[in-house]
Amino acid sequence: MAGILVVEDEADIAMILREILEMAGHHVTLAIDGAMALDIIESDPLPDVILTDLKMPRMSGKCLVETLRSNPRTEALPVILLTGAIPSIDDFPPDGSYDYLIMKPFDIWDVVDTVDGIAGHR
């Protein structure tokens, strides 16, 4: 079982992600934007994997990734981007600063397999 931090402002998508990941045996924590995710990371034990959207109201996924990478405590945290934004057109974090990219609309089993793969590898 791995600890997964899901950062997603769309409540319905967050609920689906929580359900499928818990069904796969993981412990899921939800945050509605990057700022809340940083608060959780600061106060709670580090998650094993972060699954984050890019475009969110207060702090974007790009900003979250860059903040994580600049902090020695979190720089090695695996990050999966889950977004409907378009690479090379929209504002993405730099190549190499995230581990995997899943495009919306996603297949729930792809999400589970990707999270399992990264969590198991760790």
Next chain:
Amino acid sequence: MSLPTPIRPVCGRLRRRMIAAAVLALTPVLTLSGALVLHNVVESRLGWTARNTAEARHLGSALSSHLHGLLERQALLLDTCSTFPRESIAQMRMTNKMMTELRSQWIIGYSVFNTDGLLLCAVGTAPGYAPLFDMSALEPVLSGNGPFACFVESHTEGGADAVPRIVLANRVQSGPLGSRVLVMEVDVGWMARVAAGVWDDGSGPDVCGLVDPKGQVLLWDRSGSSRLILASAESLDAQWPLARDKAATVVFTHRGGWNGEAVSESYQVSAVAIPSLGWASIAATRDDPAGAVASDSRLKHILSMVITALAGLLAAVGLMRRVTSEACALERAAIAVGAGDLSARCGLYGATDIGAAGQAFDEMAVSLAELEQSRAEALRVASHELRNPLSAVKGAASLLSMRIDEGKEVRELRPLADIVVRGTDDLAAKMIQIFDALILANYWRAMDKKPVELRELTRKALEPFLTGDGGNRIVTQGLSDGLPDLAVVGDREQIKTVIVNLVSNGLKYSMGEGIVCVTVRPTEGGARISVCDRGIGVPNAELSSIFDGFSRGGNLEGRDPGGLGLGLYVSAMIVRQHGGRIWAESDVQTGTHFHVELPINPVVV
């Protein structure tokens, strides 16, 4: 589908045609000018030759006449010499008279020799005169082989420069004394005066002069200074056309040069023989065709014409290059834009017709690029905004399917079913928004024109917001019940859409914080609805484009307020349909104020 025929480049053809036109236009002018120049060079050269020959003949004639006049006076000189130096009063008078005569004839002095070369007497116009000429030159006359000798002599006197003079020796029989030789030395100053007459009209040969039988040359230039040039007989035989009486090109080597230095110059020389003296007279022009052409007034005019024609040709070539280069630039840009490169520009401006066309083309290309950018942005925003609800629907449907397979009870499936419903509702709403925007953009929707009371309509439009999550953030002004009605004529539902869109926009770009103030007030001839937020504001550069379709704030910095960016676009079109106006004032520090003014009686645009 067949591929379109490639555009044939026109600038190459245009350039060739313009070159051909310029050549055709200027060829006759250049040909005529060239022919005239050639004709005048030849004519001018022939003209100098004729004039120089005439001047040489004049000079020779004057010399011959003067020397022969001196010979006629030789008897008087011999008599004077025979009685010299008796100092009687009569003799003194005769001597004075003689001196006056000698000076008038430019005679420096004369001397008498017997046939053995013994000097019998010497008389000069200056005291102490002594004959210093080369006696060997008199040998033929003394020996009786030649009755007559005339040559140029030059010797120094008291360290001064060589003074050229003409020596005239004649053998005469005079009474009981028998044969004697009378030698006269004549100052060349007299010939210098004759030569000066050559240049009286300011033109004529560059130099003129005399050549004696020994090949010695006396030359006068325009300044009138005489120069004695000694040349070898061999070179003169080869170069001076004394007997032929025609022009030839000869190189002079000045002894001492005109200014004291040795110089070598080429001259066109016309020579005329003086048979009675064995001399020749010459007149010469410097062999300098360019200078000679420039000195001729007609040639100057023709040269001006040629230079003007060449300047015209250069100007035509310059103009042609500019026109063709502009046409080529325009063509290249058009081909590039046609091939899909919307960044291509010709870079011309409106100084010429083609420049103006190029400027218009560039402006069109800019608009096209902006349109393409806006289309791409619309697709990007629509794609992103549709992906989220689609993700929710797809995920929920997959989970539903799995739960049903697991045999879960219906009530446990309810949350997932609700997600599917909300997602499809969201998708439908966004599709309708896009559809409405397209409809409004392409067709003016028929207005249901009725009087609309704005205060009541605004209160109605705000109801959903006041009862929702952000209700406590909305402040109103001018909406109290006791205020008089504020009516405009328009489509109630459309105006309500405008109010809803503006308030929704204000809440969205406040990022969940700050109040949104809605004000309704009368204006002259209508009413104004203002919606002010304390959100992130709009950068000045974007104020003019925020009413374009799919427009999103440029200063979001990764924050996403959501939505398709169609609310302001639809609102602006509705306001314009009502003959009103919509604008925004913003400060990135304090938020944005949107204003809508609607006339009481709209004039539909």
